[in-house]
Amino acid sequence: MIAPLRRPKRKNPILRTRLPLLPPWARSRAALGLTAAAALGRFELQVCAHCGAVQYPPREACHRCLSDELKWREQSGSGELISTTTIHHSHDLFFRERVPWRLGLVRLDAGPTVVAHLHAGCAPAPCRVRVDARLDKSGQGVLLAFPIDEVPNMADDLELREMTCDPKFRKVLVTDGKTAVGQAVVRALIAAGADLVWVGYAEPWKRFPGFEQIEALPQVSLLPLDLTDSRSVKQIAAEIGGRVDILINTAEVHRAHGIASRGGVDVARAEMDVNYFGLLRLAQEFGPAMRSRGADGQSSATAWVNLLSIYALSNYPPHGTFSASKAAALSLSQCLRAEMRAGGVRVINAFPGPIDDEWNQMLPPPKLGPDALAKALVKALRDGVEDVYPGDVAQEWFARWQENPKILEREVST
Amino acid sequence: MRKIGDTRDYRDVVLTAPVTVPYVRYSIRNAHWFVARALLRLLKESGLEKSDIDGLSVGSFMLAPDTAIGLTQHLGVTVRWLDHIPLGGACGIVALRRALRAVQAGDAEVVACIGADTNHVDSFRQSLGSFSVFARDAVFPYGSGGPNASFALLTSYYMRMYGATREDFGKICVAQRDNALGYPHAMFKKKLTLKEYLNARPIADPIRLFDCVMPCAGAEAFLVMTRQRAEALGLPYARVRSTCERHNAFPEDPIQTRGGWVLDREHLYGAAGVEPSDIDFVETYDDYPVMSVIQIEDLGFCEKGAGPEFIRRHTFTTDGSFPVNTSGGQLSGGQAGCAAGFLGLVESIRQLTDRNLARGVPGARLGLAVGFGMITYDRGLCSGAAILGRADA
Numbered sequence: 001m002i003a004p005l006r007r008p009k010r011k012n013p014i015l016r017t018r019l020p021l022l023p024p025w026a027r028s029r030a031a032l033g034l035t036a037a038a039a040l041g042r043f044e045l046q047v048c049a050h051c052g053a054v055q056y057p058p059r060e061a062c063h064r065c066l067s068d069e070l071k072w073r074e075q076s077g078s079g080e081l082i083s084t085t086t087i088h089h090s091h092d093l094f095f096r097e098r099v100p101w102r103l104g105l106v107r108l109d110a111g112p113t114v115v116a117h118l119h120a121g122c123a124p125a126p127c128r129v130r131v132d133a134r135l136d137k138s139g140q141g142v143l144l145a146f147p148i149d150e151v152p153n154m155a156d157d158l159e160l161r162e163m164t165c166d167p168k169f170r171k172v173l174v175t176d177g178k179t180a181v182g183q184a185v186v187r188a189l190i191a192a193g194a195d196l197v198w199v200g201y202a203e204p205w206k207r208f209p210g211f212e213q214i215e216a217l218p219q220v221s222l223l224p225l226d227l228t229d230s231r232s233v234k235q236i237a238a239e240i241g242g243r244v245d246i247l248i249n250t251a252e253v254h255r256a257h258g259i260a261s262r263g264g265v266d267v268a269r270a271e272m273d274v275n276y277f278g279l280l281r282l283a284q285e286f287g288p289a290m291r292s293r294g295a296d297g298q299s300s301a302t303a304w305v306n307l308l309s310i311y312a313l314s315n316y317p318p319h320g321t322f323s324a325s326k327a328a329a330l331s332l333s334q335c336l337r338a339e340m341r342a343g344g345v346r347v348i349n350a351f352p353g354p355i356d357d358e359w360n361q362m363l364p365p366p367k368l369g370p371d372a373l374a375k376a377l378v379k380a381l382r383d384g385v386e387d388v389y390p391g392d393v394a395q396e397w398f399a400r401w402q403e404n405p406k407i408l409e410r411e412v413s414t
Numbered sequence: 415m416r417k418i419g420d421t422r423d424y425r426d427v428v429l430t431a432p433v434t435v436p437y438v439r440y441s442i443r444n445a446h447w448f449v450a451r452a453l454l455r456l457l458k459e460s461g462l463e464k465s466d467i468d469g470l471s472v473g474s475f476m477l478a479p480d481t482a483i484g485l486t487q488h489l490g491v492t493v494r495w496l497d498h499i500p501l502g503g504a505c506g507i508v509a510l511r512r513a514l515r516a517v518q519a520g521d522a523e524v525v526a527c528i529g530a531d532t533n534h535v536d537s538f539r540q541s542l543g544s545f546s547v548f549a550r551d552a553v554f555p556y557g558s559g560g561p562n563a564s565f566a567l568l569t570s571y572y573m574r575m576y577g578a579t580r581e582d583f584g585k586i587c588v589a590q591r592d593n594a595l596g597y598p599h600a601m602f603k604k605k606l607t608l609k610e611y612l613n614a615r616p617i618a619d620p621i622r623l624f625d626c627v628m629p630c631a632g633a634e635a636f637l638v639m640t641r642q643r644a645e646a647l648g649l650p651y652a653r654v655r656s657t658c659e660r661h662n663a664f665p666e667d668p669i670q671t672r673g674g675w676v677l678d679r680e681h682l683y684g685a686a687g688v689e690p691s692d693i694d695f696v697e698t699y700d701d702y703p704v705m706s707v708i709q710i711e712d713l714g715f716c717e718k719g720a721g722p723e724f725i726r727r728h729t730f731t732t733d734g735s736f737p738v739n740t741s742g743g744q745l746s747g748g749q750a751g752c753a754a755g756f757l758g759l760v761e762s763i764r765q766l767t768d769r770n771l772a773r774g775v776p777g778a779r780l781g782l783a784v785g786f787g788m789i790t791y792d793r794g795l796c797s798g799a800a801i802l803g804r805a806d807a
Contacts, residue, residue: 023555023558024543024550024554024555024558025555026543026550026554027550027551028547028550028551030551031551031552056552057547057548057551057552057791058551063665082571082668082669083567083568083570083571083574083669084567084570085563085566085567085570085618085619085620085621086618086619087557087562087563087566087617087618088615088616088617088618088619089562089615089616089617089618090557090558091538091539091542091558091560092539092554092557092558094558095557095558099557101557103556103557103563103567104567105567105571105669105792107668107669113668113669113792114552115552115553115556115564115567115791115792116556117556117557125570125571125574126574136555138555140555142555142556
């Protein structure tokens with residue numbers, strides 16, 4: 001039985017905030033394949049292209065035929081839990097604070113035996129389980145064995161919660177609530193059980209469509225926040241920065257121009273000012289406080305979500321300057337991810353395809369609806385992934401980009 | 415698996431000068447210091463000069479960045495045969511096998527085999543994360559219980575499959591503590607009761623505190639030389655009747671319940687010309703009690719899975735029906751890194767040459783020392799064993 005998560009008590013401000021620790025982080029290069037897949041929410045193992053052997057732990061050569069043609073391939077994860085233990089003592093500081101901690105040995109149907117974290121819903125060995133990969137607090141891929149059938153309060157398992165960023169009972173800042181996407185994100189967070197949602201809006205003297213509906217939500221607190229204004233960002237961070245558990249940066253400027261279609265740099269600069277410098281301002285003001293609260297009880301700081309664009313991967317010339325600003329933001333987000341790792345705070349990048357809004361008027365469907373995008377963001381938080389590509393267009397671009405980025409560049413520039 | 419062909423016997427080479435550098439829980443010295451102390455003791459015990467040692471074999475985890483070659487200059491020894499064996503619990507048996515053949519072949523005349531390690535306050539924790547690539551990638555991030563968690567998984571499985579109880583394992587641990595009380599170098603000096611064993615602090619279920627060895631610093635060593643040389647020096651010696659060594663046996667087993675001994679025991683006993691029932695005492699590699707039981711099974715003292723019943727039928731003190739770990743083993747003596755791989759050999763040589771520091775096994779003529787080590791991922795990869803006998807056995 002898994003106890004349901006309870007709303008945490010108000011924090012006593014006198015008590016010391018527990019500093020974040022990370023589980024062991026070091027991995028061999030081969031083992032990072034597990035991390036790379038887990039970052040996308042996939043469980044992949046090395047499969048030998050020559051003889052078909054599935055192997056784990058990851059290696060430099062096939063343990064059966066010595067081929068080095070090892071491909072990472074998605075696994076069902078089904079297997080038998082053959083033995084379990086509960087650790088009461090650990091030499092590692094991270095686990096020392098978290099024992100008792102349950103582990104299992106699982107014989108995967110695909111062949112290998114794996115050491116895995118064990119979801120509390122798993123019955124005593126022997127029993128059937130499903131192994132999946134997750135990112136742990138250090139951002140590295142680990143294996144977790146789940147019960148085959150859904151159990152009550154599945155997401156509230158203590159070991160699983162160290163690997164996910166569930167918004168339930170958490171306080172979230174959505175940086176821009178003026179857009180349809182921002183408002184959809186706010187509603188999705190509340191539906192997911194968020195305790196409090198601060199919603200930023202620039203130019204507070206202007207009413208925006210949907211203002212009344214958002215303001216009427218009891219969990220919502222509206223805040224004037226302008227990402228192009230360092231003082232505004234600093235002021236809001238001073239007010240709420242120490243309480244933000246999840247930050248979702250939905251602010252963006254999007255104009256449909258390439259280089260030749262518009263003279264001057266004003267529009268491009270406005271895009272960069274929000275899409276790139278806005279992220280930088282937020283990261284400087286909110287990053288350190290969130291990073292220091294990575295282990296602050298049940299509702300610790302846990303995630304930072306960036307609304308990027310699939311055009312961050314490869315420039316889409318009709319939206320060329322927008323693409324460039326998102327590519328800049330992607331690069332900066334990798335720096336932010338590296339810095340937030342020390343606090344166990346996950347940086348999640350969303351790479352949607354064209355959103356069904358006015359700036360994508362000229363693009364053919366399928367386009368991504370704001371609600372679908374918001375749902376994808378909440379799912380990314382719950383699954384604890386690092387990168388999410390919502391929508392069919394994004395999925396297709398990503399697949400093409402993974403296969404060959406140069407071919408994608410030619411394909412999208414015709 | 416291909417049958418092992420006939421191997422040359424060891425009648426012309428012998429083991430002598432068993433020495434121990436007494437264990438300490440923590441030391442500010444490096445592993446080099448313990449190797450040096452062991453070498454000096456070997457010289458004192460044998461009456462040889464340093465220049466008489468022309469072969470050196472070292473088992474150690476803590477010499478880094480040195481290996482055995484660094485030790486030659488560090489300790490001022492010039493040798494014509496050198497070996498470094500960082501195989502943990504198997505390094506004693508492996509060192510023995512290689513040294514015996516080197517001396518037989520004339521590549522060296524006197525080989526000093528030394529297992530030595532130090533233990534600083536934080537060195538055990540640090541060693542866990544750097545033990546192996548697989549441990550770092552696929553075990554250490556899962557709770558960092560180290561070998562405790564790994565052996566807890568094996569112990570739990572063994573108990574479920576074969577009906578072993580905590581009391582069964584406890585009986586071995588309590589008997590070994592009894593043996594340790596007669597051995598001056600054992601780290602544990604207090605009697606252990608079954609109740610204390612059962613109620614000890616839980617570490618990783620079903621393992622509790624007294625199922626775990628205590629990491630410490632120390633060294634064990636012996637000399638390998640020709641029988642003529644030993645006799646000329648007037649040194650009491652033990653003979654080697656047969657040995658075996660196997661690495662990564664049964665990789666397809668989903669979980670470890672047996673080691674390479676299963677593949678090698680026929681050869682081991684055949685080459686020695688003895689049966690398991692002829693063995694007078696066994697020095698298991700007891701990093702956890704479940705491994706002692708697995709070794710007893712795999713080396714033919716009972717069938718696989720009959721270990722629990724075997725435990726209930728026997729007593730394991732030096733005066734018991736099946737003497738095991740006559741100096742207390744690692745569980746009561748302490749685990750001094752790679753020295754643990756030498757502990758059973760050194761104790762066996764003492765038992766068979768009447769140089770006992772621990773209580774002697776009455777009338778012992780044949781002893782079996784077992785090596786096991788290197789749990790780089792989910793199972794121990796190295797297994798080995800040696801049957802030793804008295805000079806006239």
